[in-house]
Amino acid sequence: MQHPNKLKRLPPSFFEQPTLELAKALLGSILIKETNDGTAAGIITETEAYIGPGDQAAHSYQNRRTKRTEVMFGLAGFTYMYTMHTHYLFNVVTGQADNPEAILIRSVEPYFNKELMQQRRPKARNDYQLTNGPGKLTKALGIDMNDYGHPLHQKPLWIAKGELDAFTIASGSRIGIDNSGEAKDYPWRFWIKGNRYVSR
DNA sequence: ATTGGGATTACA
DNA sequence: GTAATCCCAATG
Numbered sequence: 001m002q003h004p005n006k007l008k009r010l011p012p013s014f015f016e017q018p019t020l021e022l023a024k025a026l027l028g029s030i031l032i033k034e035t036n037d038g039t040a041a042g043i044i045t046e047t048e049a050y051i052g053p054g055d056q057a058a059h060s061y062q063n064r065r066t067k068r069t070e071v072m073f074g075l076a077g078f079t080y081m082y083t084m085h086t087h088y089l090f091n092v093v094t095g096q097a098d099n100p101e102a103i104l105i106r107s108v109e110p111y112f113n114k115e116l117m118q119q120r121r122p123k124a125r126n127d128y129q130l131t132n133g134p135g136k137l138t139k140a141l142g143i144d145m146n147d148y149g150h151p152l153h154q155k156p157l158w159i160a161k162g163e164l165d166a167f168t169i170a171s172g173s174r175i176g177i178d179n180s181g182e183a184k185d186y187p188w189r190f191w192i193k194g195n196r197y198v199s200r
Numbered sequence: 201a202t203t204g205g206g207a208t209t210a211c212a
Numbered sequence: 213g214t215a216a217t218c219c220c221a222a223t224g
Contacts, residue, residue: 048218057218068209083208084219091218104218123221135219145208176218 004032004041004112007160012153015077019094019101022076023049023190024169026092026103028162030111033141034155040116040141042108042131043162046191046198048174050091052100057180060100071149072100079157081148087135088144092152092159106175106189107132109197110140117141133199168193175200 007030015022024047032041050058052072059082060072071080072093080091080102095101108131110117117130117140124130124140131137138144147157170193177184191198 050218059218066210082218084217085205086207087219088207089218102218106218133219174218180218 001112002163004030004034004039004160007032007163009153010159010161012075012077012151015092015094015152019049019051019103020188022092022094023047023103023188026105026159027169027190027192028164028167030160030162031105031108031137031141032112032160033143033147033157035142037119037142038113038116040110041112041160042137042141043111043164043197044105044107044159045109045195046106046189048104048106048190049094049188050102050104051188052095055186056183057174057177057186058100058102060102063100065100069100072102073098077152079147079150079152081143081145083145084135088138089134090138090143090147104134105137106134107191107197107199108137108141109195128197132197164192167195 026044029044053063060069076094078093080093091102091104093102131140171187171190174189
């Protein structure tokens, strides 16, 4: 393990690959957030792709463009945040300008400063409960609505190249979208096979 | 397996 | 105002 500041940041060009490719490429990468309380980081272990106009499960379905979905129509590599009840969910915007696509980060494996994460999530009884869900990891890492629209190649919120050895990628249908017609069966959820820190 | 919580945004 | 939402944690 290294201090997050020493890890190699992923450049804007990294985010320009096709959304489904990027969803897989992000697995194993390291998500880092620096706050006044300290810096915390996690290895991305689970992602879900949401692909624009034709994806009934996406907020940008049929090019629905509102104040909330606005960043999705911009360039890749920016942060799309939205709230779900009391939780903040973190997404990476992908696709060209005017292609409203994004990747939801569903879980991470604690990498740096687990103590701070535990402090932010006092109810977690073990280290996988710290970050094995989309609302959990944002809380553990200290990501909130202030990060909406933030470019992911610079502080205080960025993604770095991972250091995992080769691993197998598993895929399946996405979660929490039962009301999304046939889109609910698209195998657009990806995770690191065998990793303990995935949701469900 | 089911349900209460109580944020935020969109649309009438 | 009211309905809807890419969830979480505590219950039976």
